[in-house]
Amino acid sequence: MESMNTKYSKNDVVNDYLNTLNAEIAPLFFEVRACILAAGPSFSESIKWKNCLVYGTTKNHIQTVVGKGKISLIFLNGVTLEDQYGLLEGDGNKARTMRIHSTDFNREALSDYVKQTVVTS
Amino acid sequence: MDISFYKQQMDAVTGAFFCWELLIEAEPPAALADLLIPELFFDFFFVHTGELRGSEQKSRTEWILPRQSFKTLHTRALTLSFATPLRLFGARLPLQFGELFWAESLAANTFLAQDWVDPDVADLAAFADQVVAVVNGRATPKNPYPLLSGGLKESTWLSSYSPRHKRRLYKATFGLSRQELQRIDNVHAFLAQNCNFDSANPRLIGYVNAELFYDQPHFNHAFKKMVGSTPLEYFEASSVLQDNLMAVSYNVFPVQDD
Numbered sequence: 033m034e035s036m037n038t039k040y041s042k043n044d045v046v047n048d049y050l051n052t053l054n055a056e057i058a059p060l061f062f063e064v065r066a067c068i069l070a071a072g073p074s075f076s077e078s079i080k081w082k083n084c085l086v087y088g089t090t091k092n093h094i095q096t097v098v099g100k101g102k103i104s105l106i107f108l109n110g111v112t113l114e115d116q117y118g119l120l121e122g123d124g125n126k127a128r129t130m131r132i133h134s135t136d137f138n139r140e141a142l143s144d145y146v147k148q149t150v151v152t153s
Numbered sequence: 154m155d156i157s158f159y160k161q162q163m164d165a166v167t168g169a170f171f172c173w174e175l176l177i178e179a180e181p182p183a184a185l186a187d188l189l190i191p192e193l194f195f196d197f198f199f200v201h202t203g204e205l206r207g208s209e210q211k212s213r214t215e216w217i218l219p220r221q222s223f224k225t226l227h228t229r230a231l232t233l234s235f236a237t238p239l240r241l242f243g244a245r246l247p248l249q250f251g252e253l254f255w256a257e258s259l260a261a262n263t264f265l266a267q268d269w270v271d272p273d274v275a276d277l278a279a280f281a282d283q284v285v286a287v288v289n290g291r292a293t294p295k296n297p298y299p300l301l302s303g304g305l306k307e308s309t310w311l312s313s314y315s316p317r318h319k320r321r322l323y324k325a326t327f328g329l330s331r332q333e334l335q336r337i338d339n340v341h342a343f344l345a346q347n348c349n350f351d352s353a354n355p356r357l358i359g360y361v362n363a364e365l366f367y368d369q370p371h372f373n374h375a376f377k378k379m380v381g382s383t384p385l386e387y388f389e390a391s392s393v394l395q396d397n398l399m400a401v402s403y404n405v406f407p408v409q410d411d
Contacts, residue, residue, distance in 0.1 A: 042155070042156065042157035042158070043156065043157065043158045043397065044158060044159050044160045045158060045160065045397050045400045045401055048404070074154070076154065076156050076393075078391070078393065078396050078397065078400075079396065079397070079400035080388060080396050080400070081344050081345065081346070081347070081348065081388070081396075081399060081400070081403065082344075082345050082346060082347050082399075082400065082403040082404065083347050083400070083403075083404065084347060084348065084349075084388075086391075088391045089154075089391070090185070090391055091389055091390065091391050092388065092389050092390070092391050095349075095350060095388075097349050104349075106349075106350055108350065108388075108389050109389075127350055
């Protein structure tokens with residue numbers, strides 16, 4: 033299920049994944065995806081293992097997890113990010129999670145996290 | 154870096170699971186490494202543009218892959234290194250292909266030089282047609298009946314054979330023992346799950362299949378021995394080719410329970 037302005041990937045496997053998203057979550061998913069790719073143009077998308085969409089460069093940096101009515105973005109090395117928006121959750125050794133529930137999410141914060149991730153990668 | 158991956162699903166009667174094409178371009182040219190881990194599939198590679206180098210950490214050997222090569226089953230991970238631009242075609246073949254491969258016996262952990270396709274193959278569709286013609290045209294059953302009857306389930310006709318004879322049959326057909334095949338299958342039963350590394354979610358042990366691994370240390374040991382890193386390190390590592398092949402394989406041909 034894709035929105036009208038969905039930019040498809042050059043990876044058939046990613047496109048298969050995008051096409052399987054259900055109608056409830058797809059609009060939010062595509063908004064988040066567009067924001068990440070705009071802030072991190074050097075990121076490539078791929079499917080890791082069975083169906084984890086990840087964004088990475090020479091390493092994977094962000095894992096996307098689709099939940100009920102929300103998207104969780106797991107910054108695999110999120111502990112290094114400066115969180116001036118206070119939206120990152122978690123107290124583990126490395127990963128930090130940003131949970132997004134609606135399309136009016138804080139794009140500025142997400143862009144900032146992604147840009148920091150690109151710089152530190 | 155511009156990465157494209159295209160796949161062409163194949164009908165089961167063709168003898169191949171799917172064919173694919175990987176294109177990587179970068180300006181300025183870049184060097185990349187891809188970690189290939191053991192899987193229960195055979196692969197055919199055709200390097201159209203560029204060069205692939207294989208290396209194994211354990212044996213500290215490095216070699217240049219033939220332009221067309223057949224990857225036998227592996228018991229340990231290996232690294233494929235390449236520089237951009239790269240245009241690579243491939244075909245993924247089922248485990249059962251080992252029973253039809255025309256070489257007399259199959260050694261594990263090797264790449265066999267082949268001559269399956271026209272070096273000037275135009276596109277993925279033409280590549281797939283040529284692979285199917287070779288796979289079907291040269292198929293030569295090694296045994297009177299298949300050794301496996303779905304997943305890793307052993308065919309009933311083998312029940313009267315001695316364990317020693319069966320070991321020989323497995324080695325000649327797949328290049329690996331039944332135990333080694335099962336070990337690979339067990340690790341993939343873990344990888345085929347949708348693991349969530351969110352810190353609020355269950356830790357790794359929540360994904361370890363209790364029927365296949367006694368406890369997490371046993372799983373960690375098996376995983377590290379086969380892959381060379383911990384599951385989390387492996388998840389973070391970007392392996393363009395391996396990730397795509399695994400994702401397609403898991404979604405079209407889920408790991409089968411015996």
